[in-house]
Amino acid sequence: MDLELSKRPKCSECPIRHRAVCARCDDDELLTLEAIKSYKSFKAGEPILWRGDELVYLASIVEGVATLNKSMEDGRTQMVGLLLPSDFIGRPGRNDIEFDVVAATDVTLCCFQRKPFERLLETTPHISQRLVEMTMDELDAARDWMVLLGRKTAQEKTATFVEMLVRRQRVDGVDTDPQHLALPLTRDEIANYLGLTLETVSRQLNAMKKDGVLRFADRRRFEVADFKALRNATGDGAEY
Amino acid sequence: MDLELSKRPKCSECPIRHRAVCARCDDDELLTLEAIKSYKSFKAGEPILWRGDELVYLASIVEGVATLNKSMEDGRTQMVGLLLPSDFIGRPGRNDIEFDVVAATDVTLCCFQRKPFERLLETTPHISQRLVEMTMDELDAARDWMVLLGRKTAQEKTATFVEMLVRRQRVDGVDTDPQHLALPLTRDEIANYLGLTLETVSRQLNAMKKDGVLRFADRRRFEVADFKALRNATGDGAEY
DNA sequence: CGCCGGTTTGACATACTTCAAGAGAAGTGG
């Protein structure tokens, strides 16, 4: 794994300070974390971790989007995780993971050496509690995702994906102008997320464009022209 | 929810003592747990919890099989969890859950009142650590399940399900005679597990019977006639 | 015995995949 280390910005100024695994830490605890952290960057498309790699670091995503992918022997692949800023990579107590982690866009990670971090977990309830909470949130998300994979139509899958993106980018980033949303994944990656082929994804996106639900600036950038119709197409019923 | 309370058997004689959320507890800690626990039983088919119900109890499965199910507005349903003995029900820190829990067979639960249990979590690392570990195991399982739902064929799905059952029942129960395995679910429930229809499941099971992979005593009880062929049909490649 | 839920089996429909060709962007090197 290519490591490009850089300096350690102050935790207090960190954009994910209040959502990441460190969210509940007080100032003292942040100092302890700063001692074992380092930043690493990856270009879009670069692998971050291969399945079975020894886990030297655990990390939070500071910027960018990463995907967790599982593949079958014959090459079929299924995405099983989509990590946005503040999400956590790695499993304390294991020294490897069961999927590949890939940078979908340029990614900045805040990495903690595993061993010291695991010791911190034992002594710092603020960190371990937050980690449990995040893990359970991920499990909830995985269960919604299972409904999508097992029971939704291609149209519903695609609409659900777009709607999820819109919601998460809205909450996440700077309160982005609704005009300026971007798909962080290629058609092929979206297909791996949804359990479809890239052709089907392409057809579904273009259908939503034709129906006036989405409006595309180019292949990546788009805006939602009719949010209600989008929501309707997800198969999840009325809002909330 | 119908509650049929019964006495509290000694933890020390509990069949799931070493695998459940209490696995790491010492004798003192077990005593504290015994103070807040009670047993409840459910008949096959009975609901244990409805989505949105207030979570009064958290529980471990002592005996039997329960399923977690999500449903869409129009009635499509997808199973998102299959709980066997020692598995845990409920999410500390939340007062409801996002899916239905149903007894697939007769079920015995070891229930803990939520509030006292949550207090125990804060003071007893042996419990919280074990809970984290179990949650992460469930997340790993959910990810394998996502590959199944998104990418496997009906034949692979069915074979994977049967193979998983064989493995878990072997590890779990009394080391059951390979002659005597039973599907704990109906065809319809299996279909909900696999993201298929019951007709397709029926056809796949009968195909495996015709091919000499499985041998059925009745609709539920079966034995694996050719384990290698079964494993092969899962799409997961050679053993381990 | 006769109902009843779970299951099997068949015929048909279709949503999605597969295969194939080509169009745009985007990068690369001369």
Add this chain to the structure above:
DNA sequence: CCACTTCTCTTGAAGTATGTCAAACCGGCG
């Protein structure tokens, strides 16, 4: 700055796995 390659995406035509609908079967139970 323009060919040239390369990658992503679109679009069409054809194939197929799985769903849908419907009827019959079977074992258990009142």
